[in-house]
Amino acid sequence: MGANHRGAESTWGALAGTVTLGVLSGGLYLLLYLYEEQLELVANLIRQGQKGYVVIPIGIALVFSFVHGAFTGRFWDILGLKARK
């Protein structure tokens, strides 16, 4: 009984973690969509010599990769798609 309860807890925990990461990831993509024009402007400003703005695309790449990477890493696992043992 105890182990069953714990098993259920860990599955729900993994699901909750995946959903949280999914929501975070979705939020980031929503921001990307909303600020699309500003991002194009940033590239133009960099081209015009304001090189400091380069941290924006690099930072975005890092943050998206970590959050979305963590989400997709768990996504297929939760759906039961696993490597052959």
Add this chain to the structure above:
Amino acid sequence: MEAVGFIDMTASSTFILFLVGFVGGMVSGFIGSGGAFVLTPAMMTMGVPAIVAVASNMAHKFPKALVGAYKRNKYGQVDIKLGIVMGIFAELGVLIGKNVMVDIRAIFGATGTNLYVSFVFVVVLAIVGGIVLKDGLKEKKGSLDAKKSPGHKVPPLALKVRQIVIPGTMIHFKSIDAKISFLVLAPLGMATGMLAATIAVGGFIGVPAMMYFVGLPALMASATELVIAFVMGLGGSVLYALEGAVDIRLSMIILAGSLFGIQIGAIGTTYVKDYVVKFVMAAIMLLVLVSRFFYIPGYLSQLGRIDPIDEGTIRLLNGIGEGALGFALVFGAVMILHALYQGIREHRRELAAQPETAAIDAATARPLTAMMAFERFLVASDTSEFSAAAVREALGLARKCDARLQVVSLVASGLEYGGAGNPVLKEELAMAQSHLDGIRQQAVAQGVVCDTQVIHGQIVDQEIVTAAERSRTDLIVMGRRGRRGLARMMLGHATARVIGKASCNVLVVPRAARIEGRHIVLATDGSRHADRAILATGQLAQKCKTPVSVVSVIDGEESREQRNKAETIVQRAVDYLRSQGIHAEGAVRSGRPDGEIIELVRRKGADLVVVGSHGLTGLERILVGSTTERILNGTATAVFVVKGG
């Protein structure tokens, strides 16, 4: 410099980019190559200028390489020094490669860079695709299998390279335990970087260079390549971003699809034969080659380098190019999904045919007595030094308790295999099995019954817990990989996560710990978790004839009432242990629980700490903290964590 045009992001172009990223990721995970050789031409076909396609591709790749390198370093597969040295030279190569692109663009315009990138693609894919196809054909005939030897042999070229001694330039690399002149590594690194800056796939040169020139096994070469990919990818992305050529919207949409696809591809490799992977890889490479080839006449005509070709013919040739690329993408996706579908069906049939022992629940199968079972131990081991102590102590404890030992070795799949693929996974599985065979021999020599199993999955701690529950384990024995500060907060402590999730007890053995039966420190706070810790301590102390110090720590400002309560709790434990014939003494201390417990361990020269687990996980653990985890981080002594039951 001519203005760099970004494409308009419409719903359909976003969807196509996501799909291209997904298929590219799938191909990347399946064939063990960057996948960028599909993505760059696909973006170019959609009208993205070559320089933006390469730059945006790099920007989506370098953080993936960072995550991959970090994860595979945990398994001891990365030669960081070699990766950094090669990465620095690769960076130089990227700088040269980027300048070549920028100069071509300045002189010949966007068409010039399109021609240059297409030409390099055709040459590189013809060479690499041809080699892969030849390898696949040989492997299908079985000649490679017959030649395969169990161990890694240093290629003759690498032996010659190691003999080149140029004073003042020699660097020792731990992975090969040999010195190599950095002047030899310089051209290899630079060629890798130049190729990466041109077609965004440096690995085509980097991995074979490390295998054949340096003598690194395929597994380590592909893992070390991730360090190079990160160093040069970061540098390259910054350099291209400074030109305003990184379209980060494009990069991130490609990333979104790619990260979904890469998992499917990597999992797919575990269901098919090696030569199938190579055939798919060669077919996709050759199709992409054909696709780029058909664009070249148009570019040459636009640049006036050949007799003008009429617009209709150029459109026809470009159409054939687009068709070939589309076919390559669809072909790759269908092959991989088909392999995965067939494999999963077959695997499910195999599982259905197995007896249902795994379904027996751990708790219902275990007798409900006050006594704890010490009959089945599970030890998680990899080839690293972190787990060697866990294996040693698990063997010792299993011998004393006459327990059955199950040793599992983890082969983790996931993002880090984006640049590795099937041959690497297979090599890692073989290495894990050979490592387990070695432990089984040790167990047999010590008279311990031992089973071994390679486990394979994404979430490492979850896989350990699942394996423990399936085999009805009483005790998980683990090594400890400490993480501190921000890394611990962000990534958590794998051992702590196992403690949080497991329903059985967990013994954590740091690298230097030896359980010799000198002294046990038992921490108690009167909770039901602590009560079970008292029972477990009684059993262990009896088996090992070890004296015990019971301690209860009052946290914060103490009151007389608190102290009296703590003294009663301690006395109760001491009385119980003495009733079992164990030499026991008790103490109540005041201060930070983990600090006081660790100090007592040091003073008593104890070789084991026993604590009850409150099992905090996730956000709760980060916010509230966990005394058990702080003890784990703060002591070099083994810690026995007893679950509340």
